[in-house]
Amino acid sequence: xxxxxxxxxxxxxxxxxxxxxxxxxxxxxxxxxxxxxxxxxxxxxxxxxxxxxxxxxxxxxxxxxxxxxxxxxxxxxxxxxxxxxxxxxxxxxxxxxxxxxxxxxxxxxxxxxxxxxxxxxxxxxxxxxxxxxxxxxxxxxxxxxxxxxxxxxxxxxxxxxxxxxxxxxxxxxxxxxxxxxxxxxxxxxxxxxxxxxxxxxxxxxxxxxxxxxxxxxxxxxxxxxxxxxxxxxxxxxxxxxxxxxxxxxxxxxxxxxxxxxxx
Amino acid sequence: xxxxxxxxxxxxxxxxxxxxxxxxxxxxxxxxxxxxxxxxxxxxxxxxxxxxxxxxxxxxxxxxxxxxxxxxxxxxxxxxxxxxxxxxxxxxxxxxxxxxxxxxxxxxxxxxxxxxxxxxxxxxxxxxxxxxxxxxxxxxxxxxxxxxxxxxxxxxxxxxxxxxxxxxxxxxxxxxxxxxxxxxxxxxxxxxxxxxxxxxxxxxxxxxxxxxxxxxxxxxxxxxxxxxxxxxxxxxxxxxxxxxxxxxxxxxxxxxxxxxxxxxxxxxxxxxxxxxxxxxxxxxx
Numbered sequence: 001x002x003x004x005x006x007x008x009x010x011x012x013x014x015x016x017x018x019x020x021x022x023x024x025x026x027x028x029x030x031x032x033x034x035x036x037x038x039x040x041x042x043x044x045x046x047x048x049x050x051x052x053x054x055x056x057x058x059x060x061x062x063x064x065x066x067x068x069x070x071x072x073x074x075x076x077x078x079x080x081x082x083x084x085x086x087x088x089x090x091x092x093x094x095x096x097x098x099x100x101x102x103x104x105x106x107x108x109x110x111x112x113x114x115x116x117x118x119x120x121x122x123x124x125x126x127x128x129x130x131x132x133x134x135x136x137x138x139x140x141x142x143x144x145x146x147x148x149x150x151x152x153x154x155x156x157x158x159x160x161x162x163x164x165x166x167x168x169x170x171x172x173x174x175x176x177x178x179x180x181x182x183x184x185x186x187x188x189x190x191x192x193x194x195x196x197x198x199x200x201x202x203x204x205x206x207x208x209x210x211x212x213x214x215x216x217x218x219x220x221x222x223x224x225x226x227x228x229x230x231x232x233x234x235x236x237x238x239x240x241x242x243x244x245x246x247x248x249x250x251x252x253x254x255x256x257x258x259x260x261x262x263x
Numbered sequence: 264x265x266x267x268x269x270x271x272x273x274x275x276x277x278x279x280x281x282x283x284x285x286x287x288x289x290x291x292x293x294x295x296x297x298x299x300x301x302x303x304x305x306x307x308x309x310x311x312x313x314x315x316x317x318x319x320x321x322x323x324x325x326x327x328x329x330x331x332x333x334x335x336x337x338x339x340x341x342x343x344x345x346x347x348x349x350x351x352x353x354x355x356x357x358x359x360x361x362x363x364x365x366x367x368x369x370x371x372x373x374x375x376x377x378x379x380x381x382x383x384x385x386x387x388x389x390x391x392x393x394x395x396x397x398x399x400x401x402x403x404x405x406x407x408x409x410x411x412x413x414x415x416x417x418x419x420x421x422x423x424x425x426x427x428x429x430x431x432x433x434x435x436x437x438x439x440x441x442x443x444x445x446x447x448x449x450x451x452x453x454x455x456x457x458x459x460x461x462x463x464x465x466x467x468x469x470x471x472x473x474x475x476x477x478x479x480x481x482x483x484x485x486x487x488x489x490x491x492x493x494x495x496x497x498x499x500x501x502x503x504x505x506x507x508x509x510x511x512x513x514x515x516x517x518x519x520x521x522x523x524x525x526x527x528x529x530x531x532x533x534x535x536x537x538x539x540x541x542x543x544x545x546x547x548x
Contacts, residue, residue, distance in 0.1 A: 174357075180319045181358040184350040185419055186342050186374030203370065206360035210405070 009069070011129045016245060017059035018130045022139025024246040028253045029127045035257035036119045042108070045115055047259040051252070052122055059130045069125040070118060077114055084110035133165040142240060155231025163219070171212060178207045264330045264347060264426050264458070266293040266316060271325030273311055285311040287482045289325070293427070293475075298459045300469040300490070303479030304504040309462045310353065312479065313429050316460065317348040329427075346375055349425030353432045356412035359404040364390075364415050367404055371423040389422035393448055410441030417448070427458040434465065446472070470494060470508035470528040478503070495526050 090105025141158030273286040314320040361367035393414040476493040478486040527533035
């Protein structure tokens with residue numbers, strides 16, 4: 001039921017890619033996205049596809065898992081493809097059917113744009129599948145920390161994100177439990193019109209809110225009891241370090257980008 | 264309304280890296296009027312089993328028959344089933360949501376379609392069963408103490424008049440007095456003829472109240488029998504990380520010290536056994 005919702009969708013195995021420094025992974029993901037846009041021809045996508053495939057292999061990710069991230073995007077993908085196919089203009093007409101004109105240029109643009117979308121999503125999925133949310137926010141905090149000088153609350157933001165991510169599974173579990181408890185008392189969450197369904201959520205939402213606030217209070221207390229006072233002077237248990245492997249990853253992505261922009 | 268479980272297995276998130284075998288090949292029959300205690304170490308699958316009894320979870324394989332009817336067959340009336348098999352979750356006080364205790368208890372019977380006098384009667388009957396002060400009925404459930412809230416939640420289940428009541432660790436986190444009161448309520452319900460499935464870590468309560476005990480170990484049914492049968496296998500229970508009742512513990516220590524006493528479940532029985540062991544020396548206890 002609710003447990004099927006995968007958020008953050010981290011795939012917990014140990015691999016070369018999983019062990020990479022999160023900062024490097026975040027930067028490389030952005031570099032990858034830029035790289036994808038540098039490629040103009042269809043040939044340029046061969047290194048991109050090869051890279052995604054190799055990265056997935058190196059991360060011990062099933063390709064199926066990677067493609068699952070595309071499912072919510074299928075309508076946008078189809079829409080992008082169709083729109084570009086019919087309305088790009090171009091001189092070399094391939095098919096002409098009444099008012100529908102498909103040109104060679106249109107077909108190319110359609111493929112290019114859809115392919116780019118697919119690459120963007122799989123590239124981002126590579127990051128989220130191989131990096132646990134906590135490590136990810138840690139990396140993000142470190143990357144954003146130079147901005148602290150201009151008053152950007154990097155630590156607070158990262159802490160908020162970490163806590164929010166940490167509590168998603170907890171709250172989902174709680175929601176699942178309360179839902180079941182109310183179902184055991186004959187509640188029906190699945191049938192009825194929108195109004196009835198909205199009303200049926202009250203027995204779920206009220207206890208969920210009560211417990212979320214209770215948890216928030218408890219957590220604040222527990223943090224204060226352990227002398228939490230923001231990011232100032234805080235040391236870390238896991239110090240991020242750039243290793244040889246990170247440089248190898250940088251080199252691979254750089255190679256991919258160069259190849260893509262040349263082809 | 265007997266419940267028969269046939270070769271039931273349950274796997275959480277099959278086919279994913281988070282796959283976990285929660286229950287493996289469980290066969291168990293719960294007879295009418297029984298008080299079955301379900302014991303097992305944390306994570307042994309007790310709660311998962313409990314949620315199969317009223318169809319909140321569906322077995323990955325195997326069947327659950329309530330009154331001879333497979334509850335996971337298509338076209339089963341789930342709502343009617345959940346009325347017959349009431350389930351009180353762990354920390355049930357967190358399910359309360361209404362403005363008043365009265366309204367919260369009425370939630371279940373209302374979902375059954377009851378209205379007016381019948382509804383009112385059900386609520387008051389259920390409320391009377393859990394021994395709360397009369398003025399609680401119009402209070403907000405959030406004003407009550409934890410133990411009282413849990414009893415309100417129990418009343419909410421009882422208001423549906425279930426013939427089988429499944430209780431998932433009903434005394435967890437309560438103070439000694441709250442525990443005592445709740446166990447008394449359960450005892451009274453059992454006397455009224457309600458079949459009870461009780462998940463508990465308190466072996467003394469189990470020894471005192473249960474007519475049958477089922478032991479789960481890592482998702483498998485390790486033992487099933489009367490409390491006497493089950494608690495006579497103390498060594499095995501300890502290996503599963505489970506206790507035996509204090510009376511049985513004492514008996515075992517006495518035997519180790521050379522006194523000839525059998526395993527006793529109640530205080531009276533134990534006193535008798537010690538007396539006759541002291542009197543008769545090595546005579547039969």
